[in-house]
Amino acid sequence: MKEQVKQKVDLTPILTPIFLVLGVFLMAGSVLGGGALDQVENGPVRIHVNYQENNYSSPWKQKKAGSRSGYGCVLSSRRILTTADIVKDSTMIKLEKPGGKKFYPGRIEVIDYDVDLAVVSVEDESFFDGLTPVEIDQRIRIDQPVKFMVMENSNKIRAIPGEIVKISVENYFLVPDTYLTYGAAVNFEDRGGGWSEPVFSNGKLIGITMSYSGKKQYATIIPASIISRFLAADLSGGYIGFSHHGFVGAGVRDPVFREYLHLPPDSGGVYISSIYPDSSADGVLKEGDVLLSVDGFKIDVDGYYKNPDWGSVDCRDLFSRLHSPGEEIEVEIFRGGEKLKKKIKLSRLDRSDYLIPPYSNGEPLEYLIVGGLIFQELTADYLKEWGENWQTKANKKFLYFYTYHAHRPEPERRRMVILNKILPDRINLGYQGKADLVLAEVNGRPISVIGDVKEALNHPEGGFHRFTFEEFDQELILPVASLPEADRRIGEQYGVDGE
Amino acid sequence: MSEGNNNLSAWFLLLFAVISGLVIPAIGRTENATDRIRSAVVKIKNISQRPSYDSPWEDNDFSGGRGTGVIITGNRILTSAHVVSDSKYIEIEKENSGTPYRGVVAYIAHDCDLAIIELLDPSFFEDTTVLSFNDQIPELGSLVLVYGFPSGGRRISVTRGVVSRIDYTLYSHSARDYHLILQIDAAINPGNSGGPVLQDGEIVGIAFQAVQPSENVGHVIPITVIEHFLDDIKDGRYDGYPDLGIVTSNLLNPAYRDYVNLPEGRTGVVASALVDDHSAIGIIQPGDIILSIAGNPIGNDGTILIDGESYQLEEVVERKQAGDEVVFDIIRGGEEISCRVPLRKNKELLKTWKEYEEQPEYFLLGGLLFQPLSLEYLKTWMGDWWSRSDPRLLYYFKYYNQDKLCREMPEVILLSRVLAARVNQYYSDLHDLVIKDVNGVRILSLSDLVSAFENHTGPYHVIKFDGDFPPCVLNVEDVKKENQRILERYRVNRDRYIKK
Numbered sequence A: 001m002k003e004q005v006k007q008k009v010d011l012t013p014i015l016t017p018i019f020l021v022l023g024v025f026l027m028a029g030s031v032l033g034g035g036a037l038d039q040v041e042n043g044p045v046r047i048h049v050n051y052q053e054n055n056y057s058s059p060w061k062q063k064k065a066g067s068r069s070g071y072g073c074v075l076s077s078r079r080i081l082t083t084a085d086i087v088k089d090s091t092m093i094k095l096e097k098p099g100g101k102k103f104y105p106g107r108i109e110v111i112d113y114d115v116d117l118a119v120v121s122v123e124d125e126s127f128f129d130g131l132t133p134v135e136i137d138q139r140i141r142i143d144q145p146v147k148f149m150v151m152e153n154s155n156k157i158r159a160i161p162g163e164i165v166k167i168s169v170e171n172y173f174l175v176p177d178t179y180l181t182y183g184a185a186v187n188f189e190d191r192g193g194g195w196s197e198p199v200f201s202n203g204k205l206i207g208i209t210m211s212y213s214g215k216k217q218y219a220t221i222i223p224a225s226i227i228s229r230f231l232a233a234d235l236s237g238g239y240i241g242f243s244h245h246g247f248v249g250a251g252v253r254d255p256v257f258r259e260y261l262h263l264p265p266d267s268g269g270v271y272i273s274s275i276y277p278d279s280s281a282d283g284v285l286k287e288g289d290v291l292l293s294v295d296g297f298k299i300d301v302d303g304y305y306k307n308p309d310w311g312s313v314d315c316r317d318l319f320s321r322l323h324s325p326g327e328e329i330e331v332e333i334f335r336g337g338e339k340l341k342k343k344i345k346l347s348r349l350d351r352s353d354y355l356i357p358p359y360s361n362g363e364p365l366e367y368l369i370v371g372g373l374i375f376q377e378l379t380a381d382y383l384k385e386w387g388e389n390w391q392t393k394a395n396k397k398f399l400y401f402y403t404y405h406a407h408r409p410e411p412e413r414r415r416m417v418i419l420n421k422i423l424p425d426r427i428n429l430g431y432q433g434k435a436d437l438v439l440a441e442v443n444g445r446p447i448s449v450i451g452d453v454k455e456a457l458n459h460p461e462g463g464f465h466r467f468t469f470e471e472f473d474q475e476l477i478l479p480v481a482s483l484p485e486a487d488r489r490i491g492e493q494y495g496v497d498g499e
Numbered sequence B: 001m002s003e004g005n006n007n008l009s010a011w012f013l014l015l016f017a018v019i020s021g022l023v024i025p026a027i028g029r030t031e032n033a034t035d036r037i038r039s040a041v042v043k044i045k046n047i048s049q050r051p052s053y054d055s056p057w058e059d060n061d062f063s064g065g066r067g068t069g070v071i072i073t074g075n076r077i078l079t080s081a082h083v084v085s086d087s088k089y090i091e092i093e094k095e096n097s098g099t100p101y102r103g104v105v106a107y108i109a110h111d112c113d114l115a116i117i118e119l120l121d122p123s124f125f126e127d128t129t130v131l132s133f134n135d136q137i138p139e140l141g142s143l144v145l146v147y148g149f150p151s152g153g154r155r156i157s158v159t160r161g162v163v164s165r166i167d168y169t170l171y172s173h174s175a176r177d178y179h180l181i182l183q184i185d186a187a188i189n190p191g192n193s194g195g196p197v198l199q200d201g202e203i204v205g206i207a208f209q210a211v212q213p214s215e216n217v218g219h220v221i222p223i224t225v226i227e228h229f230l231d232d233i234k235d236g237r238y239d240g241y242p243d244l245g246i247v248t249s250n251l252l253n254p255a256y257r258d259y260v261n262l263p264e265g266r267t268g269v270v271a272s273a274l275v276d277d278h279s280a281i282g283i284i285q286p287g288d289i290i291l292s293i294a295g296n297p298i299g300n301d302g303t304i305l306i307d308g309e310s311y312q313l314e315e316v317v318e319r320k321q322a323g324d325e326v327v328f329d330i331i332r333g334g335e336e337i338s339c340r341v342p343l344r345k346n347k348e349l350l351k352t353w354k355e356y357e358e359q360p361e362y363f364l365l366g367g368l369l370f371q372p373l374s375l376e377y378l379k380t381w382m383g384d385w386w387s388r389s390d391p392r393l394l395y396y397f398k399y400y401n402q403d404k405l406c407r408e409m410p411e412v413i414l415l416s417r418v419l420a421a422r423v424n425q426y427y428s429d430l431h432d433l434v435i436k437d438v439n440g441v442r443i444l445s446l447s448d449l450v451s452a453f454e455n456h457t458g459p460y461h462v463i464k465f466d467g468d469f470p471p472c473v474l475n476v477e478d479v480k481k482e483n484q485r486i487l488e489r490y491r492v493n494r495d496r497y498i499k500k
Helices: A224-232 A255-261 A316-320 A380-384 A396-405 A450-456 A483-494 B122-127 B223-235 B254-259 B391-399 B446-454 B476-489
Strands: A045-051 A066-074 A080-082 A090-096 A104-112 A117-122 A145-151 A157-171 A178-186 A198-201 A204-213 A218-223 A247-251 A270-275 A290-294 A304-307 A311-314 A328-335 A338-345 A367-370 A373-377 A417-422 A437-442 A464-469 A475-479 B011-013 B041-051 B059-072 B076-079 B087-094 B101-109 B114-119 B143-148 B157-170 B178-184 B196-199 B202-211 B218-222 B246-249 B269-274 B289-293 B303-306 B309-312 B325-332 B335-342 B362-365 B368-372 B413-418 B433-438 B460-465 B472-475
Touching: A045 A080, A066 A145, A066 A198, A066 A204, A090 A117, A117 A224, A145 A178, A157 A218, A157 A311, A178 A204, A178 A224, A178 A316, A204 A224, A218 A224, A255 B460, A255 B472, A304 A316, A311 A316, A367 A450, A367 A483, A373 A450, A380 A396, A396 B391, A417 A450, A437 A450, A464 B254, A475 B254, B041 B076, B059 B143, B059 B202, B087 B114, B087 B122, B101 B223, B114 B122, B114 B223, B143 B178, B143 B202, B143 B218, B157 B218, B178 B223, B202 B223, B218 B223, B362 B446, B362 B476, B368 B446, B391 B433, B413 B446, B433 B446, B460 B476, B472 B476
Parallel strands: none
Antiparallel strands: A045 A066, A045 A090, A066 A080, A080 A117, A090 A104, A104 A117, A145 A157, A145 A198, A157 A178, A178 A218, A198 A204, A204 A218, A247 A270, A270 A290, A290 A328, A304 A311, A328 A338, A367 A373, A373 A417, A417 A437, A437 A464, A464 A475, B041 B059, B041 B087, B059 B076, B076 B114, B087 B101, B101 B114, B143 B157, B143 B196, B157 B178, B178 B218, B196 B202, B202 B218, B246 B269, B269 B289, B289 B325, B303 B309, B325 B335, B362 B368, B368 B413, B413 B433, B433 B460, B460 B472
């Protein structure tokens, strides 16, 4: 049995070349599990995932199924902690204990694509027999020796030594957003099968591996403090997620810029250059403000605060890691020559807050095929259909909006609804070949989300449907009367389902 | 799912690839290669130098190229524009003579890749002949002869070919326009460019480009395009092709025809959009059904018939000059009316084509280099510019008309890069940012930008960019103090070039 190679792709910065981490071929079952049960305590369990992703290019189809493996840790709540990238788009999850010999079906209980974490539950309680839950330790320091726990193909647990070399706010794996990470020097030369290795120090979990570069021998770790907040965010009323600062800012090192802003000589700060609509910052901060302190921490000229344990850390950490959505934090800002204190009510940056969602949420893709015209919402996954070099090959308009406006839905355009392509049929004669256009109106009604198309089709104009696109205001006309017959014909011809 | 962009790369410009030392034996005299024809075909050597769009105050290195030309009436040599573009020095040689004569470009038309060379010494023409034009487009399948000096060579080469297709194609030299071409099955090699293509001893075209992936496919500029050029320069100046600026939608779809109430038995296309600043705007309106152009009925696919051959409706305009008129029969609001569209050359502010003979515009202040977005600028991105350039620049470039960005930003002015200096030390890594405003003034052109800097009286220059970037703030006094030193340090002889 061969595992499919899983490619870990560094999503950010959005337009730098994709960086690949090792592909691993796992020969499971080729060697029988050997004892080593003395290390079971705290040890990882293996998670095998079968997955299938939506096909964004032909949205009525699914992509070829695949499989991947990773590690999980047993939580005291008798559930398994792992990364979201291991379990996303899963069709089946199987858990395997050290020692192997049996699979236990699992299912996703909580998943957060932002911080790349997930909790998996197991129906069969006997899975936990002999397994001890991990203890989470949020304390960390630079130079701290750590152990990456892996299971060899023989199902023997092995600890690979590493050392924490960096504690910083970096881009996360699935979403182009930043949270606290640990960086560790480690050589996975002998890496076992799977990903998301738990990382221990002094017998306690300090993080989970998010990505690894074999070339740099460097692993990025999701820290225990992010894990703890993730676990705490799963309330009885539902998962509340992580709060997001909601602005774009820059440091104020330049003395001329500081003079121009009339900033006091001793003050640092973050210059607010843009605010995401409906975000934490919206309505409180304004473009041109300088953020002087957050939650009692002074911000320096580079936008860092002084963490008592780790030194300088990007101030965005104060918004995401130390507080939950719904909480208020106090900020001090400099506006119009004055220092002001303001309260920011933190909120989550949800998938629904994106003009172009950067990740799929595992749900079926919404689309609509009418008269062979395929409509759907523009997403990062659609752009990725351009293949390996999608960041340079995809449609230039789409790339521009994804790169610079993905966070910026407008009330009248919450998503970009696009004409993917046209399935040729006699009803769309003369229109064929049109593709990758942004739908502005249907029957004169503005289109903001895919659902609006369906609604607008209830209001034909004199026996016709009129589709208006942004580019050159092009229009396509379909006759209402012959549509049902055409849609049936197209459905049969191309094996598609209209919605 | 692929994008139909960048067809530019599919074309191969012939001239500049002449490899010295590669000897191609000259073909002996053929039956048709009479002395009369041979003594009208000349070899052209050009030394050219292009400006640098990266450091627009400098020129790039010299380069040399060779091509062919043909003598036409009035002691003129007709050739391809790309043979003699960006020229610093031209030599003309007759076959076998070995004596170079100095030539100068009299007219050059980059959009249709044609040029006229004149000689300083008229004695050159003493033992030459003149070839005349055949004003008919040759028939498909008919034989033609290509004369030229492929790969340099002293003696003339003649290749026989068949006219295999008559079609519209992008003229890759400027990549600005589609014009008619003759496709022939004879290989056109570097050095053939600008050479005459003959039928029955008369010029039916000028060889000019090859299709790279296919073998033995050459493109020839047909007589209609040559005549348009010769007609255009009659007044002593090349003006270029007028553009209608009508974006049409075909009416092949029966429902669409019903929707626009196209009368039974009539055909035409819908004007779906009008491009700003082009000839038809304000005369033709979006939604008009265009039935005919200059009396030629338009098919539902947008084609017309000329001399029994089918052409795109733009062919009518292709054969007209700026200042001419074209009459359209249209249906507007159910009524059939006629519209006269005076044709003019539009001033396109975003240069989406390859430029020649042009000095790049720029302004340099405090080490900040400002340039307008253009194709030539994008090409300064190393390697495959279409993939590598910043997505904002590529979007503005490609969707300038489609998304009506031209209305917001007639010229897209960039902070292209920063020549590092003390005054800009916190901004020295900035590059390729689109300027929104300077000192509170909205920037719509490079001259707007210059006056926004120079008419400013406050203590700071404040440059704001399009997008989520913080502003760039410079101290006005420091800029004044350091500006000259920056120009000297980076050997910039002028701080600006702005076209009038």
